[in-house]
Each structure stands twice: as C-alpha cells, then as structure tokens.
Amino acid sequence: MFLVEIFNSWQGEGGSVEGSAFGRRQIFVRFAGCDLRCYWCDSRAYLLASSVPKYRYEVKPFSGRFAYKPNPAKFDDVVDIVLKLDTGDIHSISYTGGEPALQTQNLLMLMEVMHDHGFRNFLETNGSRPERIEKIAPLTDYASVDIKDETSKATENWVDLVLKEIESIRILKKAGVKTYAKLVVTKDTKIEHVKWYAELLKGLAPLAIQPKEPIDISQVQLMDIYNVATKIMGRENVGLSFQVHKYLNVL
Numbered sequence: 001m002f003l004v005e006i007f008n009s010w011q012g013e014g015g016s017v018e019g020s021a022f023g024r025r026q027i028f029v030r031f032a033g034c035d036l037r038c039y040w041c042d043s044r045a046y047l048l049a050s051s052v053p054k055y056r057y058e059v060k061p062f063s064g065r066f067a068y069k070p071n072p073a074k075f076d077d078v079v080d081i082v083l084k085l086d087t088g089d090i091h092s093i094s095y096t097g098g099e100p101a102l103q104t105q106n107l108l109m110l111m112e113v114m115h116d117h118g119f120r121n122f123l124e125t126n127g128s129r130p131e132r133i134e135k136i137a138p139l140t141d142y143a144s145v146d147i148k149d150e151t152s153k154a155t156e157n158w159v160d161l162v163l164k165e166i167e168s169i170r171i172l173k174k175a176g177v178k179t180y181a182k183l184v185v186t187k188d189t190k191i192e193h194v195k196w197y198a199e200l201l202k203g204l205a206p207l208a209i210q211p212k213e214p215i216d217i218s219q220v221q222l223m224d225i226y227n228v229a230t231k232i233m234g235r236e237n238v239g240l241s242f243q244v245h246k247y248l249n250v251l
C-alpha cells in the first residue's frame with residue numbers, strides 16, 4: 001500500500017459532536033493519493049501517490065523522531081509499526097490521507113487485522129466513492145465524512161460530490177457506524193449552501209463545522225453558519241470543530 005506516515009497523537013478534530021473522537025489518543029495511518037483537490041488541503045503534497053516514494057513512521061510516540069521505508073509499504077511492516085506505537089491507551093486507529101478509501105483492499109486487510117488485535121477503526125474520508133464505502137463500512141467503527149463546500153474547489157461537479165458524500169454517510173449509518181459529517185468553511189462559504197447541506201444531513205448525522213486553516217472566516221460569519229445549520233438540524237446535532245493539533249504543534 002502507498003502511505004505517507006504512521007504516528008501516535010490525539011485526535012485534534014471533530015469537536016464535541018456525537019461520533020467525534022476529539023481528544024482521544026489514536027494511531028494515525030496516513031494513506032497517499034486522493035481523487036479530490038481541495039485548494040486548502042494541508043496534505044496536498046501527498047495527493048499523487050506516485051510522488052510519495054517513501055513513508056515515515058515515529059520510532060517512539062511524541063519523540064519527533066522518524067524512520068523511513070519505501071513505498072509500496074509492506075503489509076507486515078505496517079502492522080508491526082502500528083503495534084509498536086501502541087501505548088496501551090489507544091481509542092482507535094485513524095485511517096486518513098489523502099483518501100484511504102481509494103486503497104480499498106489494503107485498507108480492509110489492515111482494518112481486519114487491527115480488529116483482531118482489539119483496536120477499533122476510525123475512518124477519515126471524503127466520501128466521494130459510496131461503492132467503496134459500502135465494502136469498508138462493515139469493518140468501520142467510527143467515520144468522519146467530509147461534506148465538501150463549493151468553495152473548497154475539490155472537484156468540477158460539486159453538487160454530484162455532495163450527494164455522493166451523503167450517500168456514503170447513509171451507508172455507514174445503515175451499517176451501524178458512529179458517523180458525523182465535517183464541513184470545512186471559508187470566508188466565501190454561502191449560507192444558502194449551508195442550508196442545503198443541513199437539509200440533507202437532517203435526521204441522518206450530526207455536523208461539525210470546521211474553519212479552514214489558516215482561518216479566514218469571521219466569527220460573525222461562523223456563528224451565522226452555526227445558527228442556520230442548528231435551526232434545520234436541531235441544537236444537539238451541530239458543533240464547531242477546530243484543528244487543535246495545529247495550535248498545540250503536535251502531529
């Protein structure tokens with residue numbers, strides 16, 4: 001499989017909405033390659049798997065020391081590295097990227113082995129491929145599914161993408177996965193679009209509203225978005241999320 005990095009940290013995103021693992025300790029496995037191109041992506045150096053010749057892994061949690069191995073990563077090496085990063089307090093294994101769902105078979109194999117070792121699986125996905133999510137859902141315990149706002153410029157057919165993301169959420173919920181939606185908002189995010197996302201998510205999954213980093217949206221705009229989403233989805237089902245790991249300068 002094509003990876004970027006494996007490390008141990010605490011989950012910095014998701015805030016307090018149901019299904020979030022914010023503040024929980026996780027081992028992160030970051031997959032290389034993505035089918036979308038969000039202009040603000042903080043992992044944009046890894047969106048083309050073929051341009052990630054090697055992956056790095058922490059030799060000791062929070063040590064800042066890394067070792068490297070070539071891509072494609074050997075499955076047994078990956079399992080070995082994850083197990084060595086187990087600090088005994090791990091809430092779940094986070095599969096992120098890039099887009100982990102694109103490497104479907106390898107992801108499934110890894111999820112299965114992690115279940116065998118007693119870990120829970122947390123999937124961080126753009127939800128663009130419901131047919132792949134269908135295969136992955138039975139092994140997934142938690143899922144954070146992005147709803148890509150038009151201003152992300154993730155793809156040309158934005159409406160179609162949002163509908164696919166909603167379909168992925170539906171599949172995950174049906175499979176019993178603790179699932180929430182994450183919407184990255186910018187200063188240009190339109191309230192009318194937020195209303196549409198909220199209508200689609202109503203009764204389906206809670207919403208974490210996460211400002212793009214570096215933050216360009218004003219607090220007034222952010223609270224307007226929060227207010228509109230809450231009025232449609234209900235007060236229990238909307239929350240703010242900030243990328244706290246970036247403020248704390250951890251991985």
Ligand SMILES: C[S@@+](CC[C@H](N)C(=O)[O-])C[C@H]1O[C@@H](n2cnc3c(N)ncnc32)[C@H](O)[C@@H]1O
Pocket residue numbers: 034040041042043096097098099100124125126144145146182184210211212213214243
């Ligand atoms: C790098 S993505 C990988 C998983 C998947 N491709 C996705 O987009 O959900 C992980 C999370 O980081 C968020 N993210 C990436 N860059 C960001 C930025 N500059 N500001 C805020 N959130 C960001 C994404 O929206 C996503 O929720």
Ligand SMILES: Nc1nc2[nH]cc(C(=O)O)c2c(=O)[nH]1
Pocket residue numbers: 009010011012013028096097124245250251
């Ligand atoms: N601490 C920490 N929390 C995170 N939550 C989502 C992340 C990601 O890049 O997917 C991430 C990450 O890279 N680090």
Ligand code: SF4
Pocket residue numbers: 034035036037038041042043044047097098099126154
């Ligand atoms: S979908 Fe995720 S990994 Fe892909 S470009 Fe967007 S934020 Fe980055």
Ligand SMILES: [Mg+2]
Pocket residue numbers: 042
């Ligand atoms: Mg990140």
